[in-house]
Amino acid sequence: MAIHEYDLVVIGGGINGSGIAADAAERGLKVALFEAKDFASATSSASSKLIHGGLRYLEQYEFRLVREALGEREVLLQKAPHLITPMRFRLPHRPHLRPAWMIRIGLFLYDHLAKRVTLPASCGIRFDPHTSALQSQIRKGFEYSDGWVDDSRLVVANLMHARELGADVYNYRPCVSATRDNGQWLVTVQDERSGETSQVRAKALVNAGGPWVKSIFDEQLKLKSPRGIRMIQGSHILVPQIHKEKCAYILQNEDGRIVFVIPYLNKYSLIGTTDLEYKGDPRQVHISESEIDYLCNVVNNHFKHNIRREEIIWSYSGVRPLCEDESDSPQAITRDYTLELQDEQGQTPLVSIFGGKLTTFRKLAEAAVNKLQPYFNCGDCQSEKSILPGGNCDPEQLATQLLNDYPFLNKTICRRIAHAYGTNVFNWLEGAHSKEELGQWFGEQLSQREVDYLVSVEWALSADDILWRRTKLGIITDESDAKALADYLPSMQSADEAPMAQVG
Numbered sequence: 380m381a382i383h384e385y386d387l388v389v390i391g392g393g394i395n396g397s398g399i400a401a402d403a404a405e406r407g408l409k410v411a412l413f414e415a416k417d418f419a420s421a422t423s424s425a426s427s428k429l430i431h432g433g434l435r436y437l438e439q440y441e442f443r444l445v446r447e448a449l450g451e452r453e454v455l456l457q458k459a460p461h462l463i464t465p466m467r468f469r470l471p472h473r474p475h476l477r478p479a480w481m482i483r484i485g486l487f488l489y490d491h492l493a494k495r496v497t498l499p500a501s502c503g504i505r506f507d508p509h510t511s512a513l514q515s516q517i518r519k520g521f522e523y524s525d526g527w528v529d530d531s532r533l534v535v536a537n538l539m540h541a542r543e544l545g546a547d548v549y550n551y552r553p554c555v556s557a558t559r560d561n562g563q564w565l566v567t568v569q570d571e572r573s574g575e576t577s578q579v580r581a582k583a584l585v586n587a588g589g590p591w592v593k594s595i596f597d598e599q600l601k602l603k604s605p606r607g608i609r610m611i612q613g614s615h616i617l618v619p620q621i622h623k624e625k626c627a628y629i630l631q632n633e634d635g636r637i638v639f640v641i642p643y644l645n646k647y648s649l650i651g652t653t654d655l656e657y658k659g660d661p662r663q664v665h666i667s668e669s670e671i672d673y674l675c676n677v678v679n680n681h682f683k684h685n686i687r688r689e690e691i692i693w694s695y696s697g698v699r700p701l702c703e704d705e706s707d708s709p710q711a712i713t714r715d716y717t718l719e720l721q722d723e724q725g726q727t728p729l730v731s732i733f734g735g736k737l738t739t740f741r742k743l744a745e746a747a748v749n750k751l752q753p754y755f756n757c758g759d760c761q762s763e764k765s766i767l768p769g770g771n772c773d774p775e776q777l778a779t780q781l782l783n784d785y786p787f788l789n790k791t792i793c794r795r796i797a798h799a800y801g802t803n804v805f806n807w808l809e810g811a812h813s814k815e816e817l818g819q820w821f822g823e824q825l826s827q828r829e830v831d832y833l834v835s836v837e838w839a840l841s842a843d844d845i846l847w848r849r850t851k852l853g854i855i856t857d858e859s860d861a862k863a864l865a866d867y868l869p870s871m872q873s874a875d876e877a878p879m880a881q882v883g
């Protein structure tokens with residue numbers, strides 16, 4: 380079989396790789412993306428899930444990053460309104476940690492560094508000691524706006540968009556080597572399921588390996604990495620809701636760090652994060668006892684309700700792949716990104732991504748594809764205006780419509796699927812008249828029709844792909860339902876397969 384030829388191959392299906400694939404496909408490039416495990420299985424599903432400017436980064440004078448990230452809030456709210464929701468954040472005032480004047484200046488900059496269209500401005504607030512969830516001595520604070528995002532679904536939405544524009548997208552297919560060969564990249568990938576290797580050719584390559592960006596240089600490309608990265612572990616815990624307000628809290632800790640308490644899936648509070656240097660295999664990262672203590676202590680120093688360890692329902696950890704900048708402490712390392720372009724006699728360009736944030740993925744992708752522009756006759760970036768699949772809706776109105784049109788579904792399901800799929804929900808729900816018509820149920824919320832859709836359209840292959848990344852139903856799914864789902868899956872067909880030349 381002839382070897383498939385692409386303009387661009389992207390290694391890594393986290394938010395940065397998927398954003399780059401979507402941007403390049405929008406500009407008319409023929410793109411393939413290979414992800415070693417499931418999409419968003421690494422850092423891009425382990426974030427705090429905020430689309431934010433990063434109030435704290437102002438203290439580190441990261442004005443470029445904060446301005447870009449602040450501007451992206453409004454762009455992304457338009458681009459994926461089903462996946463990204465505006466959220467108010469309450470900052471209790473702790474005078475011995477940061478004086479009020481300093482916070483007011485910070486919030487003024489936050490409100491004005493970039494264009495704000497829909498998000499309300501910041502303001503000072505008072506907490507009523509009788510009704511507030513905070514301890515009664517905390518009387519004053521501030522409120523400001525940012526956004527909340529379903530991080531792993533944002534990755535999949537970008538990949539679906541890339542596919543609509545002609546990209547070939549594969550999960551569970553690690554790149555095992557990529558070499559320059561006759562003015563092209565020869566990329567070898569291995570199918571995790573069958574073990575078979577295959578090859579494609581490409582004019583350009585992107586290394587979007589996140590925490591693996593340097594090891595991809597060492598092991599797959601056999602080239603010297605132009606930069607180092609610092610891996611910084613961050614962990615979160617999930618507990619039953621500790622406050623009823625729709626807003627999130629941003630708590631200042633004595634060590635100068637901040638911890639978020641974010642309303643999650645209507646009945647939980649998501650608490651994080653930590654900042655610790657990490658040296659091991661990024662896939663093995665997990666929360667430590669001291670991180671649990673740290674997060675519980677910060678919350679217990681602020682809220683009336685004290686969390687106990689037994690209340691923790693779920694925890695997760697991820698590794699921030701930060702660009703090495705020789706900072707002493709993990710929290711001081713820049714959250715900004717650096718792109719490196721290398722080529723050989725004007726051919727076979729390689730763009731590598733060091734650092735970055737979920738919030739800035741679109742601008743990062745634009746900058747990465749701009750670097751490739753001289754090698755291709757491709758146009759300018761279009762991603763500011765394009766809407767991600769399913770995003771042409773108001774998700775709350777859609778949830779109300781679903782409840783009306785499909786009365787056999789309850790409010791919780793309707794809200795969940797409206798936000799998860801946007802208008803794409805009709806691709807699997809259309810025509811159903813009863814719960815039974817949706818087939819087998821795996822727990823109270825997940826139907827066979829939804830599972831079939833996730834497998835055939837969203838590349839889901841395992842129960843974990845479905846329960847922890849395409850949805851977060853893993854939190855409420857018991858062992859027997861998870862097993863029933865796993866038993867059901869092998870009989871399913873996987874997402875589309877494009878032909879590739881076999882090796883050997």
Ligand SMILES: Cc1cc2nc3c(=O)[nH]c(=O)nc-3n(C[C@H](O)[C@H](O)[C@H](O)COP(=O)(O)OP(=O)(O)OC[C@H]3O[C@@H](n4cnc5c(N)ncnc54)[C@H](O)[C@@H]3O)c2cc1C
Pocket residue numbers: 390391392393394395396413414415416417418419420421422423424425426427428429430431552553554555587588589590591595599611612613614652653696697698699700732734735736737738739
């Ligand atoms: C605790 C924590 C909280 C955070 N909170 C926020 C937040 O609230 N807001 C925000 O904007 N940002 C946040 N971030 C940052 C953000 O999550 C990351 O910057 C972003 O997810 C990095 O995406 P990525 O695509 O570079 O890396 P990843 O998501 O890690 O993707 C890299 C991918 O490359 C794949 N890969 C590796 N080797 C190969 C190979 N040989 N072949 C094919 N694929 C390969 C991996 O499997 C992986 O899926 C947070 C990060 C952490 C850790």
